Amino acid sequence: MSAVLRHELKSYFHSLTAYVFGAFLLLAVGLGCLRYNLRAAVSNFEFALADFCVVLAIIVPILTMRVLAEERRQRTDQLLYSLPITTTQVVAGKYLALLAVYLVPLCVVAAYPLIFARYGDVYLPTAYGAILAFFLMGAALIALGMFLSSLTESQGFAAGIGISAILLNYFSVSLSEYVSSTAFGALVTICVLILALGALIRHLTKNENMALGAGIALLALTGAAYYLAPAKFEGLLPRVMSRLSLFERFYTIVNGVFDMTAVVYYLTVIIFFLFLSVQSMEKRRYN
Amino acid sequence: MIEIEHLTKRYGAHTAVSDLSFQVEQGQIYGFLGPNGAGKSTTMNIMTGCLSATEGHVRIEGHDIFDEPDKAKRLMGYLPEQPPLYLNETPEEYLRFVGEAKGLRGDALARQMDGIIEQTGIGAMAHRRISTLSKGYKQRVGVAQALLGSPKVIILDEPTVGLDPIQIIEIRDLIKELGRTHTVIFSSHILSEVQAICDQIIMIAKGKLAAFDTPENLERRLLAPNELVLTAETDEEALAGLLAGMEFISAAQMERTGEGRLTAHIRTDRTDIYEASRAVFFAFAQRGIPLLELTPKKANLEDIFLELADDGDAQPETAPDAGHDTESGVEEE
Structure with missing residues (x-):
């Protein structure tokens, strides 16, 4: 793993990637500081951090788009498969390198509250809590971007899907107001999702029986649940949508509540997408 | 290993x-x-x-x-x-x-x-x-x-x-x-x-x-099409007569390849291809027909290769022991 990590770090820091990513991140945070801390003279650093956090929706997919897609396009993935290292080590090494690229500008950002503290009253715990949450949220988004990059050999496609997925996640709270909150609406949506999942299983495993079995079992479960406790389905859709938002949980912390469930949620998302990335790489070995 | x-x-x-x-x-x-x-x-x-x-x-x-x-x-x-x-x-x-x-x-x-x-x-x-x-x-x-x-x-x-x-x-x-x-x-x-x-x-x-x-064994195993290629300066009639007189020739094909030149592909049942070429040489020499080319045709891997590629097409994919049957080599023609 350390070989992959070192190799990736070298490639990021010997090229412009790490610097351009860092520059855009610092620019976004800097604009936030300018607006809140300098112009409006607000002493809460966390608001500055939250102000332009949507920029992650653009810069994270651009950072992660090549991480696995490029290996596939250049056929260097064959090398990785034939080396005496596991796919998990490859994915972990690459992920840690991405985290390092993300962490460097954040270390610069971490100096801001201390600088501001010299000129005013900055409440440091919330500032650093927010920086930590910002790091975790970015780490979760990087894991998502990495997974999307593992699905394709086109960097552009990986970036495009990544940006739309993160934007969808960013707006999911406001979008949740427009989706049906009735129990029946939730039921229909769940059924559609199950069918989509079945199609995905069929596409990935080429096993019709398994896809059909899983689909029918899940549909039956959903049907039973709807029959037994229809009240649970009431407003389920908007609730789930706002719960899934990575950004909403970050705002909770920005607002001064260091919510441990948010940390757990971020870690879960990271592990989930890293796991999927490994599976996606392994799947190519099994065709 | x-x-x-x-x-x-x-x-x-x-x-x-x-x-x-x-x-x-x-x-x-x-x-x-x-x-x-x-x-x-x-x-x-x-x-x-x-x-x-x-x-x-x-x-x-x-x-x-x-x-x-x-x-x-x-x-x-x-x-x-x-x-x-x-x-x-x-x-x-x-x-x-x-x-x-x-x-x-x-x-x-x-x-x-x-x-x-x-x-x-x-x-x-x-x-x-x-x-x-x-x-x-x-x-x-x-x-x-x-x-x-x-x-x-x-x-x-x-x-x-x-x-x-x-x-x-x-x-x-x-x-x-x-x-x-x-x-x-x-x-x-x-x-x-x-x-x-x-x-x-x-x-x-x-x-x-x-x-x-x-490679040597494969070649040896396949060095048996027993074919000679010869080019002589003569006409069809004389060449056909000459070839007909050689009892070890089992089949022959002739074609005109130039002004007064004929090329023949002949098959022989002799196991030693060089013995057959010697006999051909003396037969032509006796008649005074100039032999311009006399080549014993060796099978090379190319032939094996083409043959295999064709065989593969013909064989049903389900034959369970196909791999083992041919493992010792390729059957001679």
Whole structure:
């Protein structure tokens, strides 16, 4: 793993990637500081951090788009498969390198509250809590971007899907107001999702029986649940949508509540997408 | 050294490799021969752990590539068909990464890298970006990568494809040199190449083992079309009369190939083809007909190859023991 990590770090820091990513991140945070801390003279650093956090929706997919897609396009993935290292080590090494690229500008950002503290009253715990949450949220988004990059050999496609997925996640709270909150609406949506999942299983495993079995079992479960406790389905859709938002949980912390469930949620998302990335790489070995 | 047992790879309904079994011994150069699409790359990818098998086992010194990939992979160096190079790195950076991934560190890594860079002759290019290197040098960097970590077996998938004649000769020399210290398996669809440098030929067609023998044995086994080609300065009538008078000729075909020149393809039932040519020579000499050309036609691997490719088409894919039946060689015509 350390070989992959070192190799990736070298490639990021010997090229412009790490610097351009860092520059855009610092620019976004800097604009936030300018607006809140300098112009409006607000002493809460966390608001500055939250102000332009949507920029992650653009810069994270651009950072992660090549991480696995490029290996596939250049056929260097064959090398990785034939080396005496596991796919998990490859994915972990690459992920840690991405985290390092993300962490460097954040270390610069971490100096801001201390600088501001010299000129005013900055409440440091919330500032650093927010920086930590910002790091975790970015780490979760990087894991998502990495997974999307593992699905394709086109960097552009990986970036495009990544940006739309993160934007969808960013707006999911406001979008949740427009989706049906009735129990029946939730039921229909769940059924559609199950069918989509079945199609995905069929596409990935080429096993019709398994896809059909899983689909029918899940549909039956959903049907039973709807029959037994229809009240649970009431407003389920908007609730789930706002719960899934990575950004909403970050705002909770920005607002001064260091919510441990948010940390757990971020870690879960990271592990989930890293796991999927490994599976996606392994799947190519099994065709 | 390497045991391959009943290896099968299916892609949906398509069978790329079908019940392939063979063993590779230490210290020899093996040529893995087959037409395009015969399953060469698939087999090599499975042997090196890049691809899973539907059925069957691959063991390297007793280590199963699926159960103990780490131990098995350390014994092998693999160069896939397209050299897996990071184009915007220098060979030095690239080899350092591969070496580290193979578990080498510090002095040991530096020493191996120096040795391999010298052996593969990429010293002058070690600090240039790989993307600027010629195809021949890229291939060498690919070979260098496979050599890191002192593997016992080097597996090269079509290492000479796309190179110019000089580069091809250089890579062949390199393979021969590697053969002195390693077991080498390399695939190719160029027969002369395999004939020239291999100790053993593994021939596959349509995913099945078609032949496994030394180049000499394969040739000998197939040196039996018992055909002579001759060109003489005469007319049809005289030539036909002359050939009819030779009782050992079983079939003859004539064609006019120039002004007063005829070429005949004749088949003989003599087992010794040279004895037949001697008789032909004296018969023509007696009649005073100038013989311009007399060539005993040897079967070469090309013929075997074409034959196998055709056979593969004809054979049903379900024949369970097809691989073993032909394992000892290719039947004579």
